[in-house]
Amino acid sequence: MSAIAAYYNDKSILITGATGFVGKVLMEKLFRTSPDLKVIYILVRPKSGQTLKQRVFSILNSELFSKVREIYPNVGEKIRAIYADLSKDDFGISKEDMEELLSCTNIIFHCAATVRFEDPLKYAVQLNVVATQKLLLMASQMPKLEAFIHLSTAFSNCNLKHIDEVVYPCPGEPKKIINAMEWLDDAIIKEITPKLIGDRPNTYIYSKALGETVVQEEGGKLNIAIVRPSIISSTWQEPFPGWIDNVNGPGELIIATGKGLLQLLTVGPMTVVDLIPVDTVANLILAAGWYTAVHRPKTMLIYHSTSGQLNPCYCKKMALQVMATLEKTPFEKAFRRPCTVFTTNTIAKQFWKAVSHRIPAIIYDFYLRLTGRKPRIVKLMNRTLNAFSKLEYFISQHWEWSINNTEMLMSQMSPEDQRVFNFDVRQLNWLQYIENYVLGLKKHLLKEDMAGIPEAKQHLRRLRNINYIFNTVIFLIAWRLLIARSQMARNVWFFICSLYNL
Ligand SMILES: CCCCCCCCCCCCCCCC(=O)SCCNC(=O)CCNC(=O)[C@H](O)C(C)(C)COP(=O)(O)OP(=O)(O)OC[C@H]1O[C@@H](n2cnc3c(N)ncnc32)[C@H](O)[C@@H]1OP(=O)(O)O
Ligand SMILES: NC(=O)C1=CN([C@@H]2O[C@H](COP(=O)(O)OP(=O)(O)OC[C@H]3O[C@@H](n4cnc5c(N)ncnc54)[C@H](OP(=O)(O)O)[C@@H]3O)[C@@H](O)[C@H]2O)C=CC1
Structure with a gap:
């Protein structure tokens, strides 16, 4: 014994x-x-x-x-x-x-x-x-x-x-x-x-x-x-892999990533978590x-x-495994499709915080207001970014x-x-471990049933289509404004049209 x-x-x-x-x-x-x-x-x-x-x-x-x-x-x-x-x-x-x-x-x-x-x-x-x-x-x-x-x-x-x-x-x-x-x-x-x-x-x-x-x-x-x-x-x-009932530390960032709230990670390829x-x-x-x-x-x-x-568990490798697991078993009712931009550049970080975090949150809250619902995403986003900035200290150093x-x-x-x-x-396989960790957060903390995965995937497909439409509209508006102001842009446009006999 x-x-x-x-x-x-x-x-x-x-x-x-x-x-x-x-x-x-x-x-x-x-x-x-x-x-x-x-x-x-x-x-x-x-x-x-x-x-x-x-x-x-x-x-x-x-x-x-x-x-x-x-x-x-x-x-x-x-x-x-x-x-x-x-x-x-x-x-x-x-x-x-x-x-x-x-x-x-x-x-x-x-x-x-x-x-x-x-x-x-x-x-x-x-x-x-x-x-x-x-x-x-x-x-x-x-x-x-x-x-x-x-x-x-x-x-x-x-x-x-x-x-x-x-x-x-x-x-x-x-x-x-x-x-x-x-x-x-x-x-x-x-x-x-x-x-x-x-x-x-x-x-x-x-x-x-x-x-x-x-x-x-x-x-x-x-x-x-x-x-x-x-x-x-x-x-x-x-007693079994993946048990967790606590949102502290990485759990908070993984959930925010899975729900599409956090789309940024300030780590280099060899940063260890x-x-x-x-x-x-x-x-x-x-x-x-x-x-x-x-x-x-x-x-x-x-x-x-x-x-x-x-x-060592490399942070970037871990995040990629988180994304791969979320692809197979997404979290329910995500705000946006999970996606992570890796950067260590301070200016790029501020840019992504504004463009892919704050602006979509403001737009979504505007939509909630228009449809007579209570806006909540800006508040949630502020909390997420605040938590991220507090935890960042522990992943940006060695x-x-x-x-x-x-x-x-x-x-x-x-x-x-x-x-x-x-x-x-030494016996731990990080990739397998991270997969179990993400599944554990889904099951034990978010209390999401595996039976809800097809619906969660369907929801992500809808979000992807909305994203495509949104990006196309933004591109067309930007292009239209550019054509109105720049002779060169107009020339390029006429050239493209002539290629297709438009
Ligand atoms: C791809 C990923 C890769 C990951 C890559 C790994 C990186 C991993 C680095 C970790 C590094 C730790 C290293 C520590 C090592 C020790 O020894 S630490 C011991 C463990 N302690 C912790 O982790 C505590 C960390 N958290 C905190 O202290 C606080 O939550 C913070 C971050 C300072 C934020 O504080 P706050 O703004 O006052 O927010 P808080 O009061 O927590 O929340 C207010 C409400 O908002 C909710 N809320 C907060 N955040 C959110 C959110 N994001 N979404 C929804 N609701 C939220 C709360 O549930 C709470 O709701 P109620 O309970 O009031 O109903
Ligand atoms: N989690 C982590 O990542 C790390 C944690 N640690 C250390 O590990 C230890 C445990 O952390 P962890 O389990 O994650 O923390 P938790 O927040 O999950 O648990 C804290 C425990 O302390 C109890 N507690 C807090 N305040 C009081 C109080 N006034 N009177 C009685 N009990 C109280 C809580 O009781 P109640 O349920 O009533 O709130 C709870 O049981 C801590 O010492 C922490 O510093 C160290 C490194 C990392």
Whole structure:
């Protein structure tokens, strides 16, 4: 049997962020590989009118958990959902729940965070720094704790081009920043945010970097490891290929491309996009938890969960595969036919943004107004272009991450562990993976049925015809105006007419 799977059997595991993208996959894998684990405590808040119980119920009844339900129909009995809001002082956890957590927890996986790039700095610090600090304090009072795994991001030091497995100094001492966030006025915080975050692109990345410093400085005698994934994407293999329920990052751009909203990609032919499948990340987290608890390394280890070093995914190749998949299995109700222009030129980019994005959106909204409907495309286009400009940072540059610790971890695992908790991305076939990713977005996120494909194709054919007609009309108008103004154009026109005896 796998030593890692055996390790988690009989353990009480605390997961924060278990309702999120990574947390769900982590929990699913734990139940599937270590069904004899004692309990998984999850810190959850009520959300969108759903109680804790309803949230857990909908996760356990989702497609992601279908294999777990087969193996283990009463899986719900092993989950203890504990009310907690990490943005509150003491997380709002009741005294009894806190006592149980402190006395029973063996391992903590800290996945919760706010991942929105542009949250106000105060909120990002509250969630990604202060909550981490409080969780460390809780952990220090847990007598049975064996390991604390903190999830950060590979981009926490994206101001550097080569990133080692160390915690780098961050502008601003966490304690001072936390203090300042408590008493400074929101308007002042907003004003000083660009100065504070310095050469990091947004408040999310900055707060994750600060969070790492807190882990290093305040981890004390705890047995800690940090896992830094790059751009987390749909599942590669487990529990089945292509699962995703999150629109963050590439998903947002692929959907916008499939719906014909985004027709531009600012990448060169050799630009690498550092994708890492979510099941690979979960496997690495579990392996790191086992290694930290069992081998107790003397210093805190940082593991990069990235793909670029071992098996790079070239952005242009990826985009072409996205387009090829969309050709076979288009998304429904597209605004325009999917099409991508590749450029790295700033002027060309602005031109395409205006000509193939904003102008068609304005025309379509005008048409909606004329037909008595509510205009909505300009707003959607602005959102898409805004999201694109925020994500562009991560595809227009290149980073290198050291993977010594990750490789060391793999070498410490038995062949059986390497198979069950596989995070070796060298085995990944990107073309097949991207196809499954696009299909996964269609199925699990957009909830589109494969039976709707003929209708979606028909819709795209209509859009193509409208496009032809539109382009012909524009060409004729432009030509007519040119003939009216230029003798040369008139001569060319008469020449063409004489050729055809018109
Ligand atoms: C061919 C392709 C190749 C791809 C090539 C791969 C490139 C791939 C690069 C990725 C690179 C990431 C690398 C990060 C690495 C970490 O560690 S990041 C962790 C993950 N976090 C993220 O990815 C978060 C990124 N997103 C954000 O922070 C925010 O969405 C943005 C981009 C700043 C935009 O913020 P915003 O303008 O405030 O918009 P937001 O509040 O998100 O949306 C408002 C509403 O508009 C909707 N909306 C937003 N955008 C859209 C849209 N495009 N369409 C429709 N509705 C939309 C929302 O659903 C929302 O609706 P409600 O929920 O209010 O009903
Ligand atoms: N996604 C990515 O591409 C990457 C993510 N990461 C890191 O991985 C981790 C997980 O990210 P991911 O799963 O994608 O993020 P999600 O946004 O999907 O999940 C975030 C989780 O944090 C929880 N959470 C947020 N705020 C609170 C709060 N106030 N109280 C309690 N819980 C809260 C959410 O709960 P709720 O459901 O209630 O909102 C959710 O469970 C994060 O630490 C992130 O920084 C690193 C690199 C890339």
